[in-house]
Amino acid sequence: MEYQVHEESPRVLVVDDEKVIREILSDFLTMEGYVVRTVEDGDAALRELERRSYNLVISDLKMPGMGGLELLEKIADLKANVLTVIMTGFGTVETAIEAMKKGAYDYILKPFKIEEVVHVVERGLDRQRLHAENIRLKEAVSLYKISEAIAESLSLEKVLDLILDGVLVEAQADAVTLMLKDPRTGLFVERSRKISPLADSGFTGELNLTELLEHYSHDKPLLAHGLKALKFFAEPPKDRRLVSFCSIPLKVQDRVIGMLNAYSYTRGYKFTEGQRKMLSVLANRAAVSIENARLYEDLVQKNCDLTTVNQSLADNFRATIIGFAHALEESDKYTRGHSERVAFYSSLTARGLTLGEPETERIVQAGLMHDIGKIGIRYEKLNKPGKLTPEEVAMFRTHPAKGKRILEPIPSMAELIPGAWCHHENWDGSGYPRGLLGENIPLLGRIVAIADTYDAMTSDRSYRKALPHDVAVAELERCAGAQFDPELVPQFIRMVDDHRKTQIAAGNEIPR
Ligand SMILES: [Fe+2]
Structure with missing residues (x-):
């Protein structure tokens, strides 16, 4: 049977060693509009989770090889942001409760009624959505606060600092760098860098600017993980495995004036599309503020130059007058x-x-x-x-x-x-x-x-x-x-x- 599945339908992974259970759950949940994959043991489940992202995992408790509890622990290690539901027989309710203590979202007692399963899945996904919305809202609020602070500041150094701090915290990055184009030489120079207090001072490597600028020129977002990210490095980060890399151009009227880069070295921690968008918003605001701060600093400098010019004009004037007086007295x-x-x-x-x-x-x-x-x-x-x-x-x-x-x-x-x-x-x-x-x-x-x-x-x-x-x-x-x-x-x-x-x-x- 083929069902019409929407692109953004939640994805469910069913883990059970009994084929019939896998098939029943797959059929019914697919009918409910979910994208369902099934695997027969914990190892296969982990492989699948590393390959694709899932919203929810339904796993049997007792399976040959890796049991449900061990799988639960390993899923927690992956930080994959996935809900887990444990299925168990009547005799093992205590174990099910233990599973919940270990982070499982809920449990289902076997034998189950299918409506019951659907209900648990729906409730879980609802909660997940709400949680995600909450996070987005929180992000939006702090993003707004950072943006406002950036917009208010006229000091370039302060603007750069605010951006870096903001990205480090909001994107939970291990390192953030900001490259700015020197208006005189046209070269990109790393102006600022921040390392998360949790990370040691890992070397951020050397970016391949040609590759980055080429990528920017197609207006494509740059969010890359693992080996794919290394393409954008002339020299990869030393002693560290780059897990995720996000780079956003700072643009003022289609001119790239700099780039904002976020690095993750934490196993399993990849920047999300949402975080990339958040960085883009920040980068846009930052680009304008950096330009303003520069114009302001220019203005201050020009004012200073003007004062010097005025001074030398006044000196000149005085010298001219003395010259006149001498000419007269000659x-x-x-x-x-x-x-x-x-x-x-x-x-x-x-x-x-x-x-x-x-x-x-x-x-x-x-x-x-x-x-x-x-x-x-x-x-x-x-x-x-x-x-x-x-x-x-x-x-x-x-x-x-x-x-x-x-x-x-x-x-x-x-x-x-x-x-x-x-x-x-x-x-x-x-x-x-x-x-x-x-x-x-x-x-x-x-x-x-x-x-x-x-x-x-x-x-x-x-x-x-x-x-x-x-x-x-x-x-x-x-x-x-x-x-x-x-x-x-x-x-x-x-x-x-x-x-x-x-x-x-x-x-x-x-x-x-
Ligand atoms: Fe006179």
């Missing part, structure tokens, strides 16, 4: 060092006002550039002893506006313009080029004006010798409120006095 020996000193004296006032570092830096730069408009003015005429002609004075007075014109087209220098343009404006409105009054003169211009005049007075000029510090200070005080901002003058004097004291205390020479 043409006039009397102003050598003047720009740098004006920058320094301006910074003293800025510090006295407790302006912030960026503002102080800007004031230093403005000090360096304040006379940049003098480039192009012919000095030999101006550096003569005696009075300047009105034409010469007019020419000299063009330098603030020239300075503005020079700086204007350079965006990074535009903010230094007030220093160059306004350092000859006077507090009382009598200065040039615009005759600005009081606080209408930008602070930068007012600060540089004091520094400029102090340095001019305390330096040698073509037409006179340098004045002593005290005389220059007295002159500044006299002109506070007329030429200079009356609030800035005392600030400057206090700071420059402090500076001179510090220099003297350090044993440095200072101008008179």
